[in-house]
Amino acid sequence: MKQVMDEGILATSKYEKAPRLTKERCMEALTFIYGQIDRNLETFKDTFPSEASTGNIYRQVGNTEWTPAFWTGMLWLAYETTGNEKYRLAGEKQIESFRQRVEEQRYTNTHDLGFLYTLSCVSAYKLTGNEEAKQIALDAAELLYIRYLDQAGIIQAWGDLSDPKQQGRMIIDCLMNLPLLYWASEVSGDTKFYEAAASHVRMSARYLIREDASSFHTFYMDTETGQPKYGSTAQGYADDSCWSRGQAWGIYGFPLSYRYTGDAELIELTSKIANYFLNRLPADYVCYWDLIFTEGPEERDSSAAAIAVCGLLEAAKHLPVLDPLKRQYENAALLILESLIENYMTTHTPESNGILLHAVYSKPGNNGVDECCIWGDYYMQEALVRVTRDWKPYW
Numbered sequence: 001m002k003q004v005m006d007e008g009i010l011a012t013s014k015y016e017k018a019p020r021l022t023k024e025r026c027m028e029a030l031t032f033i034y035g036q037i038d039r040n041l042e043t044f045k046d047t048f049p050s051e052a053s054t055g056n057i058y059r060q061v062g063n064t065e066w067t068p069a070f071w072t073g074m075l076w077l078a079y080e081t082t083g084n085e086k087y088r089l090a091g092e093k094q095i096e097s098f099r100q101r102v103e104e105q106r107y108t109n110t111h112d113l114g115f116l117y118t119l120s121c122v123s124a125y126k127l128t129g130n131e132e133a134k135q136i137a138l139d140a141a142e143l144l145y146i147r148y149l150d151q152a153g154i155i156q157a158w159g160d161l162s163d164p165k166q167q168g169r170m171i172i173d174c175l176m177n178l179p180l181l182y183w184a185s186e187v188s189g190d191t192k193f194y195e196a197a198a199s200h201v202r203m204s205a206r207y208l209i210r211e212d213a214s215s216f217h218t219f220y221m222d223t224e225t226g227q228p229k230y231g232s233t234a235q236g237y238a239d240d241s242c243w244s245r246g247q248a249w250g251i252y253g254f255p256l257s258y259r260y261t262g263d264a265e266l267i268e269l270t271s272k273i274a275n276y277f278l279n280r281l282p283a284d285y286v287c288y289w290d291l292i293f294t295e296g297p298e299e300r301d302s303s304a305a306a307i308a309v310c311g312l313l314e315a316a317k318h319l320p321v322l323d324p325l326k327r328q329y330e331n332a333a334l335l336i337l338e339s340l341i342e343n344y345m346t347t348h349t350p351e352s353n354g355i356l357l358h359a360v361y362s363k364p365g366n367n368g369v370d371e372c373c374i375w376g377d378y379y380m381q382e383a384l385v386r387v388t389r390d391w392k393p394y395w
């Protein structure tokens with residue numbers, strides 16, 4: 001793995017002592033989330049919430065984007081933590097839509113099959129032993145595997161594999177799609193999925209992470225020679241800035257790969273990128289939409305903050321008990337979570353059918369800026385589940 005600098009945590013004192021956040025307060029926040037899910041249960045029965053809200057209200061959309069399974073994942077989390085059958089029935093009903101999507105290969109020209117099928121079908125299989133869901137997720141893994149470019153050792157993110165604009169382009173978000181492949185190897189016994197995921201994560205570490213431990217959003221590889229080309233952004237402020245959600249995908253995605261590969265270098269790398277992230281948080285611990293901003297009027301991205309909480313907690317699990325970083329990451333996760341609960345939830349925005357305010361989907365695209373984003377809601381729920389019980393990831 002290439003040399004990546006470690007800034008360390010610059011203000012360690014902030015993360016030395018455990019924050020005030022109590023389990024009761026987290027349970028209260030979860031109860032609020034169940035209420036919002038109940039409110040949406042009828043609306044999003046055969047449809048899904050839009051990627052981002054408009055005026056903090058999600059619209060109904062079909063199963064076409066990269067995001068519908070975040071809602072289904074929320075249903076499965078609610079079922080797992082309450083045991084209430086209404087959530088299981090709602091989650092199961094949605095499996096049909098995911099079956100159709102993969103069977104008809106509609107909107108499947110994307111690496112986001114991992115997000116889509118981990119949260120809708122792997123979750124259903126893990127929680128209820130649903131064999132149909134298992135098969136659908138395996139079919140999705142086969143489609144994702146087709147996107148693995150052998151010569152370059154990466155999974156192409158977007159578009160047709162022959163599209164010159166997208167050819168050989170990997171993106172940091174893809175780290176969250178790899179668990180579908182690792183899982184598929186485990187249940188099918190076919191190691192090709194594992195090999196592809198393990199190669200992709202190594203390439204991501206080498207090329208998406210810069211020497212200062214910040215990240216490119218996207219990076220192009222030459223698919224014929226396998227040589228690296230250049231990094232660029234799609235949703236960040238600039239090609240050479242550090243898109244906050246990308247960094248958060250890294251903080252969560254690398255330790256998830258560690259779970260399956262046991263490659264200790266991935267945890268070392270996670271620490272470096274997590275430290276870079278923590279060193280650029282504003283006073284309330286919720287990042288701006290790009291880490292180039294640390295103060296001022298730019299928008300926050302609460303969804304990146306929620307992803308980072310899950311990632312910090314996951315990384316902390318894999319650090320030795322005596323490593324001070326373990327406690328510091330747990331404390332940092334709780335500080336961010338506390339801030340999200342107190343200042344970013346829709347608790348005092350009764351018109352909203354979302355959970356987390358002040359997320360940004362794409363600032364350069366002027367899409368979903370300062371809105372609720374459905375993945376932010378999912379990761380907020382997952383973060384609360386993680387701190388209130390011993391949770392086995394669907395990832």
Ligand code: GLY
Nearest residue numbers: 066173235245361
């Ligand atoms: N995976 C797309 C995004 O984070 O916006």
